[in-house]
Amino acid sequence: MEPPGNATAADKADAVETRHRAVLRKFIVRARRVEEHSLAADKERLLAWARGTVTLKFEPQSGNSTMTWDLPEEESLDSLAARCRPFLLQGDPVYHGKVTNALGFFLRLAPDELRNYLREIRESWRPLDPGDRETIGYESRTGSISQALGDLVTDKELAYAWLYGDLVHADDNGEERLHGHDIDARFQAGALLITNVAVKAISTLNLARAAQSQNYLTLEDSVFTERVVARPKREVRVEKFATAPVGTPPAEIEAALDGVVPRPDSSKD
Template identity: 30%
Template sequence: MPEEVQWAKSFGKAWRERVGENPQEPGYTVMMTDTDTDTGESAELTDRKLALAWIYGDVVHHDRGRREEAGAFSLFERYRAAVPLVAFTMVHSMALLNKIRALQRQGVITLPPGVFDQEVVLKSTTWTGIGRAFQAAVGTPAPVDAVADFPEGWAPVGVREGAEAVSREPTGGNAVQE
């Protein structure tokens, strides 16, 4: 077991040094000056900040602050900085999974049955759903839940307010007005 503990410690250290917020591994810094304006605006960011701006700002669209910090740099610069970081996390994630599988086979750890059989990969990246869109004036109360009738003032998109609507049985969710 001491060998596995040492492996886990060194793996964790390598991960934190490469992927953590304050990496120990030196990368590069990109510096730019805007020559198209009279302001001479310049900016500089490390590869780590550019990579995280691409991951969390461009891809996930969650962290506006990171994206704004990297706004002076092109999508290409952000993407180029992210590629090595994403590759590192993928390779090391697979190494961790292989280590866990080996420990399970050796009986060093016990995981719930079927843990390696659960689906985690999507076979399709295209989804189609059937739905209906409704509209109402700003301030009109929303339905209380997905099965309640729409409050007064709601109509399907494309039906003018006040036009006669015909109710029909819903196939699930709110009653449909046509």
């Protein structure tokens, strides 16, 4: 919320700083959840997926050639996509543009090294937005040997068709426009998009860590250290418990736990 019109310049500056701090707190927690994901454990493999690494094999005897992509397991990518998706949504508090703007606020007096790194990160995020015209890495046309190829489709169109047509919603994924690009093709592009988002999120997180360590960003240490991933088993120490017949009013159960005997209702006979 912005300060009222008669607020001082100092009040307005404080409000801006407070807003940017809130963005970065939320981002750091979310980005650390990406960093903790199983697909991010092997950084080299994550980078290979983000580069869209492909293997081309040619068989001289048969004259056949094949292209092979090493992709993540679908269920694992589904969960990584859930953790990464908020960075791509302009209305989300951790949308990458808001995060880099917040970092820019705190790094405005930082050395060139940090500010240049921020500029590179900001530029690297933009091609991942659905509205940006750049591809992430490739364009594709497909069709049968005997028929004309379909329209040229960008990897980003395929990736968002997977994200919103196959994964998150049941949106029309543009089958007619995507002509022949089946779920495997859409998933391949989705893997390229999501692993790139994961790489950018971790890079941005590392910049926030550098800003914190050099005292340009002074957030609570707990933001960087608190546990951000739920345990697969939950155990709670029980000090008291009570049992009661089905239908017992909650107030009576709470009174029993508190060691209080409920007073009889005088309105009853």
